[in-house]
Every structure is written in structure tokens, then in C-alpha cells.
Amino acid sequence: MLKIGIAADHAGFELKKYLIERLHANGYEVVDFGNTQLDFNDDYPDYVVPLAKAIVNKNVTHGIAVCGSGVGACIVANKISGIRACLIHERFSAKQGVEDDDMNMICLGGRVVDNALAWELTEIFINAKYTGAERHERRLAKMRTIENDKK
Numbered sequence: 001m002l003k004i005g006i007a008a009d010h011a012g013f014e015l016k017k018y019l020i021e022r023l024h025a026n027g028y029e030v031v032d033f034g035n036t037q038l039d040f041n042d043d044y045p046d047y048v049v050p051l052a053k054a055i056v057n058k059n060v061t062h063g064i065a066v067c068g069s070g071v072g073a074c075i076v077a078n079k080i081s082g083i084r085a086c087l088i089h090e091r092f093s094a095k096q097g098v099e100d101d102d103m104n105m106i107c108l109g110g111r112v113v114d115n116a117l118a119w120e121l122t123e124i125f126i127n128a129k130y131t132g133a134e135r136h137e138r139r140l141a142k143m144r145t146i147e148n149d150k151k
Contacts, residue, residue, distance in 0.1 A: 062106075066109070100136050
């Protein structure tokens with residue numbers, strides 16, 4: 001069974017609650033990295049970074065991060081070595097990001113996408129499979145080299 005991690009600040013809080021309900025209803029195990037209560041003074045890095053680390057440590061298989069636009073969550077997630085997070089607001093990239101780039105976290109804008117589209121994008125992301133094609137492996141190896149150079 002897939003274990004999905006999810007995190008959101010105040011701007012993504014309602015969308016996160018909705019996605020958790022849909023994920024549970026569809027049989028997924030969900031780990032909520034917060035915030036677990038609405039707090040208009042919270043900051044997305046406090047929730048997205050622990051989620052990202054859980055993905056890298058294989059405590060969850062997929063990550064969903066939500067903030068107002070999704071941009072901040074995406075930026076901070078990609079600071080964590082091993083994370084391939086993308087801001088997704090349309091269907092093609094939700095699938096292609098996994099198939100070609102082994103995306104392991106989807107970032108959504110709670111003020112940008114509605115519940116129905118967010119769920120559709122989440123399903124596409126979760127169900128997509130990395131192809132492992134030679135050219136994709138070559139590109140991922142280059143990304144890992146860049147990450148290692150940052151250390």
C-alpha cells in the first residue's frame with residue numbers, strides 16, 4: 001500500500017483536509033505533517049521540510065505539499081537533497097513529471113486550484129510510474145551530481 005505524506009500551511013489548510021479525506025476514501029495510508037490546525041501565522045517550511053525528509057528517508061512513498069500558490073512549498077522542498085518537487089496545476093505535468101523525472105513530491109496552490117482539480121492531479125501523480133528510460137536515468141544522475149556538489 002502506498003503511504004502518502006501531506007503538508008500545508010494556512011493557505012493550503014482547507015485543500016489539505018479535502019485531499020486527506022479523498023486519499024483515505026480511496027484506501028491510501030496518509031501521514032499528515034501539519035499544520036494540523038488552522039494558524040494564519042504559520043510558515044510552510046515548518047511542515048514541508050519534515051515531509052521532504054520523510055520522502056528521502058522512505059517513510060512515505062509520495063509527498064503532497066500545499067501553500068497559497070504552491071511556489072514557496074516547491075522552492076523549500078527542493079532544498080532537500082533527493083527531493084524532486086514540482087509545482088503542478090495541470091494534468092500533463094502531473095504524469096510526465098513522474099514518468100520522465102521521477103518526481104516524488106507534488107506542490108499545489110491552495111489559492112490556485114480547486115478541490116476537484118487538486119484531486120485529479122493528485123491521482124495522476126500517485127498513479128504515474130517512472131519509466132527508467134536511459135535518457136531519464138542519465139539526467140537524474142546529473143541532478144544527483146549537482147546535489148552532491150552542494151554538500
